[in-house]
Amino acid sequence: MGMRLPPEIEAKILAAADEPSPARSPAPRQPPAAPPPPKVRVVVEIPGLATASEANAGGKLRAAVKRKGAVKAAVIAALPRLVEPLPLPVVVKLTRIGTGNRPLDDDNLRRALKAVRDVVAAWLAVDDADPRVRWRYAERRGYSPAVVIDVRTRSDKGGD
Secondary structure (H helix, E strand, O other): OOOOOOHHHHHHHHHHHHHOOOOOOOOOOOOOOOOOOOOOOEEEEEOOOOOOOOOHHOOHHHHHHHHHHHHHHHHHHHOOOOOOOOOOOOOEEEEEEEEOOOOOHHHHHHHHHHHHHHHHHHHHOOOOOOOOOEEEEEEEEEOOEEEEEEEEEEEOOOOO
8 A cells, every 4th residue: 555645734735836936047948950851752764775894895995985975865855844853861772774684783783773873863952972872772673674772862861
């Protein structure tokens, strides 16, 4: 069983609970926190866009410039027009869908998607080395070549 207080002490405690304490001043009000930026995700698939690592392509410089220009033109045409820039920071995942038997290794995959990365960075209105943009690369096999661009906002807390 619990201990019972005398009625006069119980009354004093209840009266003190109803009155604000003179020793304590009310805590200063904090302004309301700004709402977090909205979560945004843009996914664009560009069917038929074949990318190849320029390190393995060989040939003349003019042909390499022509291939890179064709990739850039296709990506520019596929990306939606933005009314306002996407809120940074973002994570950009570039996925190459290839038809070959062997996937590209990591450095060749990055090189094959370099023209795509340059156009996406310009679309985001940043340099492709900007630390507010994290670049991720992936590759999978498919029946026809394609590139998938997946851009999503991320929190500033270091996680994706």
